[in-house]
Each structure stands twice: as C-alpha cells, then as structure tokens.
Amino acid sequence: MNNALSRRKVLGGIAATVVGWSVANQSWATAAEVDAGHRIDVRQVPALDGTLTTSATDLDRFRQDFGRLKPSAPWAVLRPGSDQDIVKMVNYARTNKLKIAVNGQGGTGDDMESHSVYGQAAVPQGGISIDARAMSKILSINSTNAVVEAGVTWGQLTDAALKVGKTPPALPDYLHLSIGGTVSIGGIGGTVQKFGLLADTVHSMDVVTGTGELVTVSASARPDLFHSILSGGGQTAIILRAKVKLAPAPQRSVVFSLFYDDLATYLADGEKVMAENRFHIQAGEMLRRADDTGWRYKMEVAANYSGTAVPDRAALLAGLRDNRAQAVIEDVAYRDYMFRLDGYEVYLKETGHWYQPKPWLSLFLPASKTKAFMQMVEQELTVGDLGGGFLLFYPYYTGKITRPLAVQPNESVGYLFDLLRFPDPGDPNISQMLEQNRRLYDKAVALGAKRYLVGAIPRMTQADWRTHFGYRWEELCRAKRRYDPANILTPGQGFFG
Template identity: 70%
Template sequence: MSSSNAPSRRRVLGGIAATAATVVGWNVATQTWATAAEAGSARGYVAPVPPLDGTLRTSAADLVQFSKDFGNLVKDIVPWAVLVPGSVNDIVKMVNFARSNNLKIAANGRSGTGDDLESHSNYGQAAVPGGISIDSRGLSKIVSVGSTTAVVEAGVTWAQLTDAAMAKGKTPPAMPDYMHLSIGGTLSVGGIGGTVGKYGLAVDTVESIDVVTGTGQLVTASATVRPDLFNAALVGGGQVGIIVRATVRIAPVKERIVVFSLVYDDMAAYLADSEKVLAEGRFEVQAGEMLRTPDDAGWRFKLELGAVYTGTAPARDPLIAGLRDVRAEAVIDDMPFRDYIFRFDAYVDYLKEADYWDQPKPWLSLFLPASKAKQFLHLAQAELTANDLGGGFLLTYPYRTSKLKRPLGVQPNESVAYLFDLLRFPHPGEPDIQGMLEQNRRLYDKAVALGAKRYLVGAIPGMTPAEWKRHFGNRYADFCNAKRRYDPAGILTPGQGFFA
C-alpha cells in the first residue's frame, strides 16, 4: 500500500529533520513544509500553520514512530507531520488547514502498554502517507464517570476507562478482548469481544459522539441528532470525521466470574452447544476457539463461558448441564472479574518476550452466517496449519446479529452469525508472509460466496471499491452520501480505501 503523492522516505527523514523546530507553514508550490528562515524567500505561497495548543512535529524521530502500524505489513506510509493536539480545537484547525492545502489527515490511536505504543490498525488502515497523522494520546482525558454513562476523549483506552469505572462500581458492558486500545479507534471499526452475544459491539453502547468532520466543524452526533453522521462515524473507518469524544454506557460491575473452558473433538457438537447456550442466555461471556489437537495432527474446539457474580458463586453443574464436551478435560476457574477482562495481558507479555509482537501479522477477521459456519470451518481446517498460527490463535463463536445495531457494522443475513478471527503471530523469520496474505484472500473469497462479511481490521489484499460496495450492500449509498456531505474534499483517512 503506497501513495503516489507521498514523498520518498529519504526526503521525509532527511529533508524535514533539519527543519523540524522551525516549521511555520506549508509551501503550496513545492509541497513541503517551510521554516521561518525559508518563508520570506520561498518560491510560491506559504500557508501559515495556525497557532496550536499542542504541537505539530516533523522531526525524523517523530515521523518514524508513525511510519508503520501493528500489522507491520505495509510500506511507504510515512506522514509529513504529526499533530499532538493540546485540545480539540487543534484538530479543528488542522483539519481546516489540511482541507485548504489538499493534504490528507487521519487519527492514530497510538495505544498499547508501557513504551510500546503504536497504531493498532493491521493493514495500513490508519496510515496517511504524505499527510498529517494525529496522535490521539493528545486527547486522553476521562471527562466524567456517572451512574449510567461515561464521557471520554478519543485517546482514552478501554483499560483506563474500565479502571476508572470500576473505582465507582461500574464497567463498560462491551469491550474488546485486548483492553489497551484507544476508544476512538475502536469505535471507528466496531469493537468486538466475548460479551458481543449479550451487548453487541462496543459501538452499540455509544450514546453520542463529538466529531470533527472533514469540513472542519466540531459537532455532536447521536441516534437522534445528526443520525446520518452518527451512523457513518461509528464503524465508518474514519471516513466522515475524527471522533474526539464519546459518551458510552456503563453498568454495575460484578466482582467475580466463573470461567468454564470446555473442549470438543467434534465440530458439530461444538457448534450445536455454542448455539444452545447462546439461545438460552446462560452466560454473560461466551467465546470460543479453534485450536490444534495435542498431537498437532488436526483441529479441535474450545468453548469459553463466563458466569459473573457478586457474593455467592452460582452452582456450576446446572450451567453446563446437557453439553457434550469432553468433560474430563474441562477446566473451571473462579477469579476476580478484572483479572478475567485483562487476561490477555500476560499473553501479550509472552508474545513480546518471544519476539512475536513485532512480526508482520496477516490477520483475517470475518463474520460467518451460522448456517454456513460448519462448511467454512471445514474449508479453513483444510487450509490452515499450525505454522499459519505461529504464536497466535483462531477465535470462532456465535452471537446474535440483532445485538449489532450500527448500520455500517454489516452482518450476514441471518439471526445468528459466527466470528472467525484468525489472529496470526507468525514465527520470527517466517519467510512466507505473502503466502499468508494470499491465503487470507482465498478464505475471504470463499467466505463471501457463502454470505459472510468482514470486520474492518485485518489484512485482505486487493480489496477494490466495487468489493467494498458489495460489502456494505444497501448501506453503501447512505455511506457515500455522508462522505460527500461531511468530507467533500476527501481528506480523511485514505488508508481504508473504501472509495478509491
């Protein structure tokens, strides 16, 4: 993925670094940043950078940090500048500046843990080569935590919100499995986790959002106020505006959770039991995984179910009565609820220590119609090997599509669908990353032929505007209308490639 308008890496990292401290404007004629010394004698008009509460950074060190993303699969995505906003008004100013000077601009979540902060897009979706990247960490304030809602800036992570809410006996009802993601970035793609069967995606818990549109206006949108903007910004991949603040629902938190890990050697039994417990609503949390057999000769399944409680623990046997798992291999844990929702942190530590974290990650995330799940999973089993996972894993479990309310979170045309989330962490030095991308494309094409949809994260090469139109289906016309209304100059988030 690259841009014909993007400068060469040498030009960006060499030419701009020396002038980073004194950039005062954009030279329209040369399409480069101008220093104070150059502005008076520059050839052509220099558009002055507006006064900012934060900073506009153009040093090589700053640009390098924004020249790759979590997927580590795309090249030539170096921005020309990084905005670290000191206020929402900085984003308003710089969107207007970008529009006036024909520059692209996009938000970058820069989330993670410790010093490991990065864009968590997987295939260049948040990249803005030759444009302005907005470091969302500049907007990381938890504005308020009330009895039923919390108001947060876009750079706040789900981990930060959860800890603040738990201090008041609350929690977000729908969260991603990896908690150290920015809320603004998550809402741009949906946000899926083990509570999707009960609460939907993270976007389904949003009451309202504040958005800086591509026309440089700061507006509030909700299901009743500017609903076209609300519906196009949530799961809209940053195409109509930059989410700067969100009001999200929170609910009373339970103190503990009983987690049942049930193993299945038979796919049909796994699928039937998964849909059975979903229909009966036995559990607050339901997830599942396709994993290698102990002898690495094939595949089996694990059903993960969570019953939350405060006080007396629920009786265990009735909760899993009638299920056809390999009961001798069942593992049942009782733990603090917070420990469960942060359960991936220890695994992330392992991936970093074993040098998996920085490898290319050809992920594939799909939504399968339940009636075709068995057929597709058989196809996947025939395609995939242990090496295709590396240090990663493959999630697959059902949920009710009626729980997903936001129009652009398009779903298969059935009441129940399955997540198929191939989260690859290739072995260090894996030589065939391109082969994995091509495999993603084959699996995607087979899934679409069965009525599947894709999640906006992940890496599927060769997606065309026509294929995106097919993906969005009857929502596409409204999406296009919102794009024309709220980003008529087409300056926002080019990496998604929905329209060109």
C-alpha cells in the same frame, strides 16, 4: 495564503516544528529550514494550542502500525491542544489537498502504536496524523455512563470505572486500544451476544467533520452523521469525545474452558448456551491438537458474580457434550479476567512474535454456512499459519448489532471468525498468508459473509467495498459527499480509492 516566512512567524521556535506546507516542493517546511536562511514559499500553519511536528523521533512512532505490513511515508504529527486545533488542521488539510487521520497510539509501556493491521490509520506523504494520546482524558463517570476523550483506552476506562463499582458492558479482548478507534470500526468482544459491538454502547459523540464543523451527534441529533461514524471507518468525522454506557461491575468470574474434538458438537453447544442465556461472556477458538493431528475447539464462557452468590457450576454445564475430563474451571477476579491478555502480550514480546508482520483476517460468517467454511479452513490452515497467534471463533446474534454500517450476514445468528496470526520470527511466508486471506475472504463472501474492518485483505477494490456494504453503500457515499466532500479523512481504509 502564500507567505515567504520570516523567523518571526516560526511557531514556538522549535527546530522540528512545522510552520507550513510547501506547495511547490510538496513537503512540510520547518523552523530549521527557515533559520538556515531558506526562503520557502509555503501555506502557513495556523496558530495552534498544541504542536505540529516532523521530528524524526516523533515520526518513528507513526511510520508503521501494529500489522507492520504497510509502512507509511513521512508525514507530520499533530498533537492537539484543543478542539479548535483539530478544526483548524482539518480546514488546512482540505484547503491544501492533504490527507488527515487519527492514529490511536494504544498499547502498554513504551509500545505505543496504531493498532490497525493493514495501514487503515495511515496517511500518505504530506499527510497529517493526529496523535490520539493527546486526547486521553476521562472527563466524567457516573452510574450509567462515562464521557471520555477519543484517545482513552478501554483499559483506562475499565480501571477508572471499577473504582466506583462500574464497568463498560462490552469490552474488547485486548483492552489497550483507543475508544475512538475501536468504535470507528465496531469493536467486538465476548459480550457481543448481549450488548452487540462496542459501537452499540455509544450514546453520543463530539466530532469534527471533514468540512471542519464541530458538532455533537447522537441517534437523535444528526443521526445520519452519528451512524456514519460508528463502524464507518473514520470516513466522515474525527471523534473528539464519546459518551459510552456503563453497567454495575461484578467482583468475580467463574471461567469455563470446554474442549471439543467435533466441530458439529461445538457449534450445537455454542448456540445452545447462547439461546439459554447461561453465561455472561461467551467466546471460543479453534486450536491445534496437542499431538498435531488436527484441530479441536474450545468454548470459553464465564459466569460473573459478586459476594456469596456463586454460580451453580453443575447447572451451567448441564447437557453440554464437551470432553469433560479436559475441562478447566477457574474462579478469578473480574478485573483479572478482563485484562487476561496482558500476560500473553508479555509472552509474545519475549518470543519476538509481537513485532512480526500480522496478516490478520476477520470475518462475520452466516451460521448456516459456518460448518462448511470451517471444514475448509481445517484443511487449509497449518500450525505455522498461526505462529504464536490464535483463531477466535464463536456465535452471536446479528440483531444485537444495531449500527447500520457494521453490516452483517443476512441470518439471525452469525459467527465471528478472527484469524489473529502472530507469525514466527523470520517466517518467509507472509505474502502467502496474505494471498490465503484473499482466497478465504472471496470464498466467505460467496457464502454470504461480511468482513470486520480490521485485518489484511490485499487488492480490495471499490467494487469489493460496494459488495461488502450492500445497500448501505449508498448511505455511506451520501454521508461522505456531505461531511467529507474533499475526501481528506482516513484514506488508509481505501473505501473510495
């Protein structure tokens, strides 16, 4: 309904509080404009339990994401005070042809931001960002699961669960990410060989669809919607709450860092220890040699334990062909290992790397083509391409990933290829890195690879996305037509233009 707003209709009387959308001006109208005597023809914002604001201070946190590659135009920020706030604003966005997306706002200290790296959580001018920090309560924890609001981070949940001897069985390497945002794209960590993606540990969710319906979903209740949300890039619903699995927590971890100069040996040993189920956690990376003469590989594996049941190190390492003299073995508290990247974050912030643009590239490679792809990568990448970052690279079983939209290579074993660049401050080659991402992506797809829904790949077309999702594309389109027919949710993914 169009309204010429009066002072009486201002929500809360705060100067930066949004009171409506001006169709004629294609901009938000605020209380300050009304107080100045302007008569602005607007679509009035419904009464909210929380706030909708265009304050410059608030918006500064939402103008860019962690990747710092795609700045966003001005928009309004919703801090919901209830489920109904999100229902109302989804309906408002649909009626007024606006875009709306949740912004995870994870991080540490005062560095709270969306941890997408290529505008995936952004909205265009006039769009609405939902501040996930307004939804960050842990609602319950028991022996098998936890119920959390979508803005809770994995770090928050880990610390709360450890107090009762539990832990999420699957965790990302960096724990200060929102649970809702992570499961929307999948979420991966060093237990993927056993538990799949973080999205695979979700039992059920309370969500609001793009049609404004508030519903509880699971594998048995509205399964089409449930499966379209997990690893679906936020295209069909906004997650309010999730029930996620918990498992008994160990007390300590014996962490083995094993180094390889030969790619083939690294691949063989990685698949060997995975097949033999030797370790609880298995990751790895490609590293520059200390003398800068080329690349080497590190397998990072961990055996967890409690009490006096200390793992047999000799048995765990038997038959492996790493450069044993270079091996590093540490016995650490389980929590310390889970939060191991916190210290590296401090280092990256001190050196300025944390605040640079981040042209990341994340892929799932088919095992049979991995050696050929990595040999090409060895020739193409330089130490400058990493800056202060790293390239994660390790095997997993594709069958452990059960969410349909987390599409995988058509082989039983895949490899995560996660090029997490933190360019040196002032590096002039960001655009070249983006073009390198596109080249590597095209070559990987030709080999049967799939992308992980993070990363920065320029010029992704709908044809690219159709190829990526394969026969699952039609499932995603059907869910989109049913649950977000006005195409208002999470436009930054770019799936539908």
